[in-house]
Amino acid sequence: xxxxxxxxxxxxxxxxxxxxxxxxxxxxxxxxxxxxxxxxxxxxxxxxxxxxxxxxxxxxxxxxxxxxxxxxxxxxxxxxxxxxxxxxxxxxxxxxxxxxxxxxxxxxxxxxxxxxxxxxxxxxxxxxxxxxxxxxxxxxxxxxxxxxxxxxxxxxxxxxxxxxxxx
Amino acid sequence: xxxxxxxxxxxxxxxxxxxxxxxxxxxxxxxxxxxxxxxxxxxxxxxxxxxxxxxxxxxxxxxxxxxxxxxxxxxxxxxxxxxxxxxxxxxxxxxxxxxxxxxxxxxxxxxxxxxxxxxxxxxxxxxxxxxxxxxxxxxxxxxxxxxxxxxxxxxxxxxxxxxxxxxxxxxxxxxxxxxxxxxxxxxxxxxxxxxxxxxxxxxxxxxxxxxxxxxxxxxxxxxxxxxxxxxxxxxxxxxxxxxxxxxxxxxxxxxxxxxxxxxxxxxxxxxxxxxxxxxxxxxxxxxxxxxxxxxxxxxxxxxxxxxxxxxxxxxxxxxxxxxxxxxxxxxxxxxxxxxxxxxxxxxxxxxxxxxxxxxxxxxxxxxxxxxxxxxxxxxxxxxxxxxxxxxxxxxxxxxxxxxxxxxxxxxxxxxxxxxxxxxxxxxxxxxxxxxxxxxxxxxxxxxxxxxxxxxxxxxxxxxxxxxxxxxxxxxxxxxxxxxxxxxxxxxxxxxxx
Numbered sequence: 001x002x003x004x005x006x007x008x009x010x011x012x013x014x015x016x017x018x019x020x021x022x023x024x025x026x027x028x029x030x031x032x033x034x035x036x037x038x039x040x041x042x043x044x045x046x047x048x049x050x051x052x053x054x055x056x057x058x059x060x061x062x063x064x065x066x067x068x069x070x071x072x073x074x075x076x077x078x079x080x081x082x083x084x085x086x087x088x089x090x091x092x093x094x095x096x097x098x099x100x101x102x103x104x105x106x107x108x109x110x111x112x113x114x115x116x117x118x119x120x121x122x123x124x125x126x127x128x129x130x131x132x133x134x135x136x137x138x139x140x141x142x143x144x145x146x147x148x149x150x151x152x153x154x155x156x157x158x159x160x161x162x163x164x165x166x167x
Numbered sequence: 168x169x170x171x172x173x174x175x176x177x178x179x180x181x182x183x184x185x186x187x188x189x190x191x192x193x194x195x196x197x198x199x200x201x202x203x204x205x206x207x208x209x210x211x212x213x214x215x216x217x218x219x220x221x222x223x224x225x226x227x228x229x230x231x232x233x234x235x236x237x238x239x240x241x242x243x244x245x246x247x248x249x250x251x252x253x254x255x256x257x258x259x260x261x262x263x264x265x266x267x268x269x270x271x272x273x274x275x276x277x278x279x280x281x282x283x284x285x286x287x288x289x290x291x292x293x294x295x296x297x298x299x300x301x302x303x304x305x306x307x308x309x310x311x312x313x314x315x316x317x318x319x320x321x322x323x324x325x326x327x328x329x330x331x332x333x334x335x336x337x338x339x340x341x342x343x344x345x346x347x348x349x350x351x352x353x354x355x356x357x358x359x360x361x362x363x364x365x366x367x368x369x370x371x372x373x374x375x376x377x378x379x380x381x382x383x384x385x386x387x388x389x390x391x392x393x394x395x396x397x398x399x400x401x402x403x404x405x406x407x408x409x410x411x412x413x414x415x416x417x418x419x420x421x422x423x424x425x426x427x428x429x430x431x432x433x434x435x436x437x438x439x440x441x442x443x444x445x446x447x448x449x450x451x452x453x454x455x456x457x458x459x460x461x462x463x464x465x466x467x468x469x470x471x472x473x474x475x476x477x478x479x480x481x482x483x484x485x486x487x488x489x490x491x492x493x494x495x496x497x498x499x500x501x502x503x504x505x506x507x508x509x510x511x512x513x514x515x516x517x518x519x520x521x522x523x524x525x526x527x528x529x530x531x532x533x534x535x536x537x538x539x540x541x542x543x544x545x546x547x548x549x550x551x552x553x554x555x556x557x558x559x560x561x562x563x564x565x566x567x568x569x570x571x572x573x574x575x576x577x578x579x580x581x582x583x584x585x586x587x588x589x590x591x592x593x594x595x596x597x598x599x600x601x602x603x604x605x606x607x608x609x610x611x612x613x614x615x616x617x618x619x620x621x622x623x624x625x626x627x628x629x630x631x632x633x634x635x636x637x638x639x640x641x642x643x644x645x646x647x648x649x650x651x652x653x654x655x656x657x658x659x660x661x662x663x664x
Contacts, residue, residue: 067311135454
């Protein structure tokens with residue numbers, strides 16, 4: 001039953017996104033027959049270092065979605081403090097609900113079943129424009145972002161160009 | 168000696184649990200109480216009811232609040248009456264809904280924020296905040312939280328910006344009996360694990376908890392659970408008088424050092440700076456939150472407390488700021504010193520370990536005595552009654568107790584400062600006498616009973632001699648060990664440093 005609830009909800013969201021596309025990203029399925037694997041292309045937000053880039057990512061939903069969060073992994077190379085070197089995205093709304101038992105973090109930072117593909121991708125876009133170096137997934141990138149911004153810019157620029165070539 | 172022994176005969180002889188229980192009940196010096204699950208639940212309920220009455224809030228709200236105050240009724244009362252609004256805000260206990268729907272027309276349809284289906288408002292549920300979700304989505308949300316573990320005790324409304332508490336009242340009507348039982352189980356566990364007066368008995372599969380009341384008779388944390396496991400309540404290791412818990416912890420850690428397991432833990436984990444449980448970091452950022460009930464937040468690199476939202480850096484190298492676990496590995500600079508150090512350690516370790524295994528064998532001997540030998544003896548030696556054989560049991564009990572003291576006295580010896588010569592000498596003197604006496608007692612109990620077990624003849628005269636010898640040795644050994652324990656617990660204060 002749980003899996004069918006997840007299917008229905010994901011199908012609904014897919015339909016909605018096709019009908020009313022949202023600025024800044026496009027979404028579809030990796031394989032037409034598998035509603036649990038989405039392919040998302042995020043457009044680098046204007047006025048940021050990532051402007052002009054087209055970054056591909058895979059969203060994988062668990063069978064008990066929306067009670068557990070999906071994982072998001074960039075397949076395009078992305079140099080960012082909150083993206084692991086292997087592409088996985090580390091933002092607090094994607095952490096399982098049990099991760100923040102004390103509730104001292106802002107409630108809006110937790111995963112809750114109210115989140116949708118749209119709200120997750122919008123969070124990732126906002127992550128691209130304002131990295132959080134307090135809890136970095138890529139320590140090297142975080143250090144550069146803080147201390148050697150020029151080097152950081154160069155690496156990001158390279159990622160942006162690469163992503164354009166891949167189109 | 169004989170007279171005092173016989174005084175105890177009728178009292179101590181039936182050594183089954185029941186007799187011990189009666190004895191404990193009348194012993195008003197007992198420092199602790201063993202609690203069964205129902206008794207823990209009763210205590211918990213009493214606390215919840217008290218809070219609910221005093222603060223005029225629902226039972227559900229009370230049981231949502233208490234875990235956040237480590238089940239301290241007093242602390243909760245104090246803080247509540249100091250600033251009720253602050254507590255309500257922090258815990259998410261809202262007094263009125265934050266969203267309201269104009270229900271002018273009955274059967275108004277509302278969209279569930281999770282599945283986006285439309286439902287009649289009447290059929291939906293919400294926490295005190297009023298955010299409505301449909302029954303299926305609520306069930307899924309709560310079950311997922313319960314399956315995640317004890318953090319479900321702090322569940323909040325699914326609406327991202329809302330901190331409203333989802334307490335037992337809502338949970339009990341929405342989920343299955345099985346999941347509700349799990350929730351209640353977590354609540355019970357949190358009651359035991361989050362307060363400082365009650366701890367679970369550490370014996371495998373034991374479901375009892377032990378409440379430490381106060382030091383009445385002795386300043387000792389030694390307790391024994393109804394499951395017959397005896398241990399130190401404070402550190403949950405075995406009883407270790409006269410050595411303190413900190414020494415025991417250091418010693419046990421040290422002994423584990425050489426095993427591969429400990430190596431792995433040392434290399435791959437760090438202890439939580441607060442509760443000391445080893446933590447393996449397998450993913451995520453360096454902002455760590457220890458699992459409940461500890462919930463300590465700290466930085467993985469420098470182990471310092473994580474203050475929320477402050478930008479904190481530990482990237483700069485500081486010579487003495489390195490983490491403690493690594494420092495312990497980098498002891499002993501030169502080889503010769505290392506050898507001396509190892510030899511000294513092995514000396515104490517060997518004796519510690521031998522006494523441990525002697526103690527375990529003595530416990531087996533005592534079992535054998537109770538289950539087999541007593542019967543054999545009364546058959547072979549017709550003049551004896553079971554009552555009169557109590558002195559043998561007592562001797563073995565004394566042996567077990569003394570082995571334990573002797574065992575831990577070697578850990579004590581290891582940590583004695585070598586330059587306090589007078590203390591070391593006094594310690595070795597007392598320990599030497601105690602050990603010598605115990606060896607004689609142990610040997611006598613082990614070997615000299617044998618002839619009476621198998622002999623066809625009645626050896627009344629000889630048995631009398633054996634009895635005098637064994638009770639004498641038991642008494643003498645007890646005296647030596649009492650002296651040793653007292654001296655060590657006083658920090659060998661007889662000798663000026």
